[in-house]
Amino acid sequence: MSGRKKFIQQLGLMAGAFSVNSIFNQLHAAEISSANSLVKNLSSEAIASNEDYWSIIQQSYTVSPNIINLNNGGVSPSPRVVQEAVERYNKLTNEGPSYFMWRILDQGREPLRESLANLAGCEKEEIAINRNATEALNTIIFGLDLKAGDEVIGAMLDYPNMMSAWKQRALREGIVYKQLSFSFPIENDEEIVAAYEKAITPKTKIIHVTHIVNWVGQIMPVRKISDMAHKYGIEVICDGAHSFGLLDFKIPDLHCDYFGTSLHKFLSAPIGSGMLYIKKEKIEKIWPLVCNPNPKSSDIRKFETLGTRSFPIEQGIGEAINFHNAIGSKRKEDRVRYLKNYWVEKVKGIPRVKIHTSLKAEYSCAICGISIDGVNPRDLDSKLFNEYKIHTVPIVYDTANCVRVTPHVYTRLSELDKFVKAVTEIAAAK
Ligand SMILES: Cc1ncc(COP(=O)(O)O)c(C=O)c1O
Structure with missing residues (x-):
């Protein structure tokens, strides 16, 4: 094949990747739509136990038959369609990295932002794409203007990377980081909300809450905590590492101000992909974690000046969303x-x-x-x-x-x- 012909074919390939004619549509749409027609008259609850339907989903993964992996809370595998997308983008990248990454693959970022925003139920201008929940949440934790004596309420059973970030701010700047101790399971929202409310003082500025507690799986009443906090003028950061792509919700339903997640858990996106949500009116005041020429900009893209990173991984997220949507959140x-x-x-x-x-x-x-x-x-x-x-x-x-x-x-x-x-x-x- 001539260089020019190959090049034109590659461009076609890329255009396809950003449109409905994605790898997912080429490889899996027929399979999944036949699975969907199998269960089209059933309720979601009935489908939950329909092994014929789920066997088609199982076959979309390439997991080892030799071990039984019941630690998907740590990190999840991607279905074949996502792996293939990453491999394809990676091969393309290596044909001329700066050209294919910065001029071709880069074109996929805005459509991807839109797809993520659709899934999250928010505006595309409220979504930044990054590498994991740690990066997303550290962006907020370190990006907030807080002064010595300002208080933050979190929990002992939050995620260690976020606790370490708050502890570093306490050590370095004298903010006060309080951690609640819960003995889960607790089947009473009011008890949980009351524990946060009781810890509030006139100096409290932030409540940090983990949507699904990674240690034992408790789902926290984030919306009720947010509503309570807002009455005191306190902002809420939600760690959604385990909820996004698993629970059927939209981020604005939670009423939180900030939300960070990894996409390589329940969304099954490529490993090393994450997302940050910030309520539109709050973007301007958050300092970027990694440098940007306009740190006080209200453009969410100021959180994406991460330097050179894996475009194939980032672009592979799109296929994970296609796969997820084909099943449906509920x-x-x-x-x-x-x-x-x-x-x-x-x-x-x-x-x-x-x-x-x-x-x-x-x-x-x-x-x-x-x-x-x-x-x-x-x-x-x-x-x-x-x-x-x-x-x-x-x-x-x-x-x-x-x-x-x-x-x-x-x-x-x-x-x-x-x-x-x-x-x-x-x-x-x-
Ligand atoms: C609740 C919670 N938050 C954040 C993270 C961090 O995720 P990542 O390592 O993808 O940044 C995890 C990881 O397991 C987690 O369980």
Whole structure:
């Protein structure tokens, strides 16, 4: 093929990537639409247990058949369509990085911002694309003008990277960082809201809340906390690392001022992709974490001067959104909760087994903690892997003391049956 012809073909390829004629449409649309027609008369709750439908979704992933990965809370795999997009963009990039990245792939950023904003239910001017929740939330934490003595209320069970950021501000600038201690599960929104409200003083400026607590999966009443906080003129930062792409909600529903998430968890976007949301009128006052010539600009793009980074990973997010939308947020949430309930219902009555997460839909979805009396969570995690090749994560911190189990849309019931068998045998052993 002549260079010119190849070049024109590549341009066509790129145009396709940013349009409805994406890799997803080329490879998966037919499969998924036939799956969708299979269940078109069913409610989302009924679809949650329709194994014919979910087997098509399972086949869209390339996960190892040799280990059972129940730590999707840590990071999730991407479906094949997303992996292929990243590989394709990467190959293209390496044909002439500065040209293809900065002149061709770069054209995809604004359409991508729009797709993310549609998914998030906000304006595209409120979305910045970055590399993970840590970067998104650190942008807010370090970008806020706070002075010595100003107070921030968070929780012991927030995510360590955000706690470290607040602690660094406390150390360096003398802000006061207070952390609430919760013993989850708590099935009472008012109790949680009251705990934050009780900690408020005239110096409180910020409440930092984790939408789904990573340690034990508690869903926090972010909207109620935000409404309460706003009555005192306090702003709310929401860590949505585990909720975006899993729960069926729009960011503005939460009434928070700032929201950061990783896209490589439940959205199944390429690993190393994240998103920041800032309410339009608040953008101007937040300083960028990484330099920008106009730090006081009200343009959300001032948070994207990250230097050279992976354009293939960023552009791969678009295919993850296509894949997600083909399933639908409500269906995904219902299925993942169904999977959690599937295994929990089978083990919760077993002697010595303790469940550390609420089973009520409003308080939990994918993540659930489990322990077995007399077995240290680290030993339980090791046994699950060494003896059954089931990958989980031990959680031993503050009030959390369990093994965290997180299925995803590609998890098979047969895998959960193996997990149930493993728990049954471990709990029965002396
Ligand atoms: C609640 C919560 N926030 C933030 C993060 C950070 O995510 P990342 O490592 O993608 O920045 C995590 C990671 O697991 C998390 O659980």
